[in-house]
Amino acid sequence: MTTDATTARSRLVEWEDPAIGATRAMSMAGLDFLRAMIDGTVPSPPIVALMDMTLVRAEEGEVEFSCEPGESHYNPIGAVHGGFACTVLDSAAGCAVQSTLPKGLGYTSLEIKVSYLRAVTAASGTLSAVGRVTKPGKRVAFAEAELRDADGRVVATASSTLLVFPVVDPAAEGAGAA
Secondary structure (H helix, E strand, O other): OOOOOOOOOOOOOOOOOHHHHHHHHOOOOHHHHHHHHHHOOOOOOHHHHHHOEEEEEEEOOEEEEEEOOOHHHEOOOOOEOHHHHHHHHHHHHHHHHHOOOOOOEEEEEEEEEEEEOOOOOHHHOOEEEEEEEEEOOOOEEEEEEEEEOOOOOEEEEEEEEEEEEEOOOHHHHOOOOO
């Protein structure tokens, strides 16, 4: 099968240097960092441009993303790939945990369980993902997230376990080494 001009589509993805945000994250409390991304004083990570997501709200223990599912997210059977929903839910759960962390601590996902409840297509409209911390922790934290379509119907849910750890400035790691 060949692709011609009548079927070909394209999408341009642009982002800022991810090192800028990563460096700033080390010097700010998690909630302050997330709010700085919302107001644009800190650039968002590249994944939000790739997935067409926007962090729209951050409170302690709860965040909200909006996202636009499109054809570029489709799987072979003509629906948005489940990995899209998983990525959005993982981001919401992770950032909810980040909103509770003091300066100098970061997180990473250890485990995520996603339940897909209905198909998502470009016609689903703007999706909203809300992540909430269910149990904060000094080494391990737990969060859940819910993804809703433009009509408010739940399309997927997730529960997540996240590792909390001290972040180290890569530039400072080599300082003092002889």
